[in-house]
Amino acid sequence: MATLQSGTIEAIKKNQAPLLAQWTANLEASGATRNLKDQDLKQQTTDFLQLIVSGLNDGNGLNVASAGWDDIRLFLEKLSRSRALLGHDSSQTANFILSLKGPLFALLQNHYQDSPAQLAEQVWEISELLDTLGMHTIRTFQKSREEVIKRQQEELLELSTPVVKLWDGVLALPMIGTLDSQRTQVVMESLLQRIVETGSEIAIIDITGVPTVDTLVAQHLLKTVTAIRLMGADCIISGVRPQIAQTIVHLGLDLQGVVTKANLADALKLALTRLGMTISKAN
Known part of the structure; x- marks a missing residue:
């Protein structure tokens, strides 16, 4: 079974600043930053990338359901709830993660330019990791959105029955x-x-x-x-x-x-x- 190589992890660790810059640009271009303050977006992207690096660096593998990925799952659950309250839809919320693919793929392409086989393997593994995290985010977002809708319905019921x-x-x-x-x-x-x-x-x-x-x-x-x-x-x-x-x-x-x-x-x-x-x- 293929895994992320140490060279991939090191490349991500050493290039966090350019990754964050390109990722942020992708988010803004896609409209996923609607209603978000610049400072909040910067903090969220920085925290998420650091959690990715920590999870990979600690040898937790790519099984995001394992205990080693608890922090990033908790982060994404909080993110999903905040996005639901801001009125974002599920695609905007998932795009927070998926927009990171482009910068990471470009980084790996440069790192493994002399090894097409390794490049394909590592791109696949990174893609699988981000897709899994994206699905977790969507599931959490849907649950959060349902809670928001339920609460709004209850509030409307209360408003429609004044004593x-x-x-x-x-x-x-x-x-x-x-x-x-x-x-x-x-x-x-x-x-x-x-x-x-x-x-x-x-x-x-x-x-x-x-x-x-x-x-x-x-x-x-x-x-x-x-x-x-x-x-x-x-x-x-x-x-x-x-x-x-x-x-x-x-x-x-x-x-x-x-x-x-x-x-x-x-x-x-x-x-x-x-x-x-x-x-x-x-x-």
Whole structure:
């Protein structure tokens, strides 16, 4: 099995400065430096090349899954996460490594110009090493990107279900869009937390912005109402339009004694009445 020769490793060690210069130029030409500060790019390229040299110099072989390559794998994982947060795609991230191939191949071509067989062998080994590291980077990037997307989705869900304090002791949760299992969980957590924080006695769930109500949506609403009641608060559902009322009747859904109102104003009026308050026009 072919391996990197000591002459290859020495050539890389002695020519790090020109390698870094050409590598950086390749990265800039390919657009892989978008949103990157010059100082950060310089630090990352320098660190990566030094890790390559250290890994090869310590006799770790070319198996990047071995313990001897732990540092470079950790470096690439951090790099991938940072690239995902910057909005780079997987090709830009992988190109950070693959752009090093050109400068390394040129270096080896000059070093082994009198030995075509050795040149071919060493170019192949270097290419295999960088390809493997590139694949590791892509896998890590995809995982990091999925985590970023998941977090953004959770944040959007939270933003789309704001809990509003309408009055002392009265909270309102206006629902807009489709109500699914994941969103129901976010609704429950947000609303229950606000009930604890404010000591509110009544929570109004306004479904004016919910396009349709089917069996699944009704079940989600009932779960939320049950959770609210377990916290010692009452719940009123507002925004029950004629179409939704007809759908509920047609589906034979039982809202189990849940108080419903046609609009948020009526629900607030009822909530205030339950709190022993009345609203009157000023004379």
